[in-house]
Amino acid sequence: METVKLYEQDAYRTAFSTVVEDSISEKGIFKVALRETAFYPEGGGQPADHGMLGGVKVLDVHERDGVIWHTVSEPLPKGAAVDGEIDWARRYDFMQNHSGEHVVSGIICSTFGCSNVGFHMGSDVITMDFNTPMTWEQAMEIERRANEAIGRQIPIAALYPSPEDLARLEYRSKKELSGRVRIITIEGCDTCACCGTHVRNTGEIRMVKILSVQNYKSGVRIAMVSGNRAIADYARKHGYITAAARLLSAKPEETPSAVERVLEENGRLRYEMAELRRRIARLQAQAIPAGTAVCFLDEPSAPARELREIANALGERAEHVMVTGENDSYVIRSGRNQARVLLHALKENFSIQGGGSEQMVQGVIRGDRAKLEGLFKAAAEKIQE
Numbered sequence: 001m002e003t004v005k006l007y008e009q010d011a012y013r014t015a016f017s018t019v020v021e022d023s024i025s026e027k028g029i030f031k032v033a034l035r036e037t038a039f040y041p042e043g044g045g046q047p048a049d050h051g052m053l054g055g056v057k058v059l060d061v062h063e064r065d066g067v068i069w070h071t072v073s074e075p076l077p078k079g080a081a082v083d084g085e086i087d088w089a090r091r092y093d094f095m096q097n098h099s100g101e102h103v104v105s106g107i108i109c110s111t112f113g114c115s116n117v118g119f120h121m122g123s124d125v126i127t128m129d130f131n132t133p134m135t136w137e138q139a140m141e142i143e144r145r146a147n148e149a150i151g152r153q154i155p156i157a158a159l160y161p162s163p164e165d166l167a168r169l170e171y172r173s174k175k176e177l178s179g180r181v182r183i184i185t186i187e188g189c190d191t192c193a194c195c196g197t198h199v200r201n202t203g204e205i206r207m208v209k210i211l212s213v214q215n216y217k218s219g220v221r222i223a224m225v226s227g228n229r230a231i232a233d234y235a236r237k238h239g240y241i242t243a244a245a246r247l248l249s250a251k252p253e254e255t256p257s258a259v260e261r262v263l264e265e266n267g268r269l270r271y272e273m274a275e276l277r278r279r280i281a282r283l284q285a286q287a288i289p290a291g292t293a294v295c296f297l298d299e300p301s302a303p304a305r306e307l308r309e310i311a312n313a314l315g316e317r318a319e320h321v322m323v324t325g326e327n328d329s330y331v332i333r334s335g336r337n338q339a340r341v342l343l344h345a346l347k348e349n350f351s352i353q354g355g356g357s358e359q360m361v362q363g364v365i366r367g368d369r370a371k372l373e374g375l376f377k378a379a380a381e382k383i384q385e
């Protein structure tokens with residue numbers, strides 16, 4: 001027998017008493033069907049309700065051929081009288097977000113003459129796909145109009161039109177429909193076939209906030225939050241921006257330009273550091289007596305891309321040079337075309353990546369620097385003999 005759907009009659013019903021009509025166990029998972037239920041089963045993009053039933057947890061809810069099956073944490077016997085209570089905070093959050101989606105999708109579809117081709121309601125954001133391109137500015141205009149509609153507290157009504165009325169009605173639909181069709185209307189915003197749960201009027205959506213617009217297939221995917229979620233999102237992001245502004249000693253609205261300045265300053269300092277390292281390498285090279293066989297230099301703050309130049313400067317005076325830099329980077333330069341031989345000599349004691357020519361090899365070497373220096377010098381001196 002089909003389950004009586006209390007949530008369709010009254011989406012605000014949180015508690016009910018009923019009887020277990022059927023009880024099954026599938027691979028250790030317990031499921032019960034009830035005479036009537038306020039638990040919304042997953043469908044139409046809206047996740048299933050959670051809550052308590054007869055003192056046990058309701059973990060999931062699905063509809064199969066008109067019967068609503070509740071996955072419960074422990075078995076409930078057939079014929080038992082049970083009280084049910086849905087997790088209202090979770091459900092109301094879905095109702096606000098689902099209703100927000102109707103307002104935004106309805107406005108988008110009528111404005112762009114497009115269709116909603118995808119919908120997913122997650123626990124953090126909802127995503128909607130449309131088969132039309134859209135710019136961020138256009139999306140912001142849609143958001144402005146949606147929030148205006150929210151301020152007008154427009155009733156959200158559910159109707160079951162006769163087949164004749166339905167044939168005359170223009171409405172959005174996510175799939176081919178058969179049987180009794182439930183139409184949700186929000187005057188001036190949306191007319192849509194939908195079996196989900198909605199708030200009474202748009203005022204309860206409180207606000208919608210579009211978070212991103214990405215190109216997706218031939219249209220766009222929009223991520224959005226509504227209701228308490230949107231307000232919490234605003235509070236959280238205000239926290240982020242205030243913290244960032246404080247670190248930058250800037251006003252919140254000046255944060256982007258302050259970050260830009262810091263990045264520019266950082267780039268300039270990196271450049272100056274590189275210049276200084278080059279100058280030091282040249283000075284070090286000058287201090288090396290001509291004809292020196294081997295030179296080892298550890299420059300722990302030098303990025304890998306600078307090591308070649310440093311090695312070349314030192315190589316003007318020393319025959320075999322090894323320079324190590326940040327993130328375990330290294331360069332070996334050999335004026336006698338023995339770079340690969342030198343690298344090979346280190347392989348026994350160190351984990352090494354990279355390669356190159358007989359004149360120069362570079363890559364990553366892990367291990368103790370002092371030990372590395374000793375072994376490199378020993379290997380280079382052996383070649384000199």
Ligand SMILES: [Zn+2]
Nearest residue numbers: 184194195196
């Ligand atoms: Zn709906």
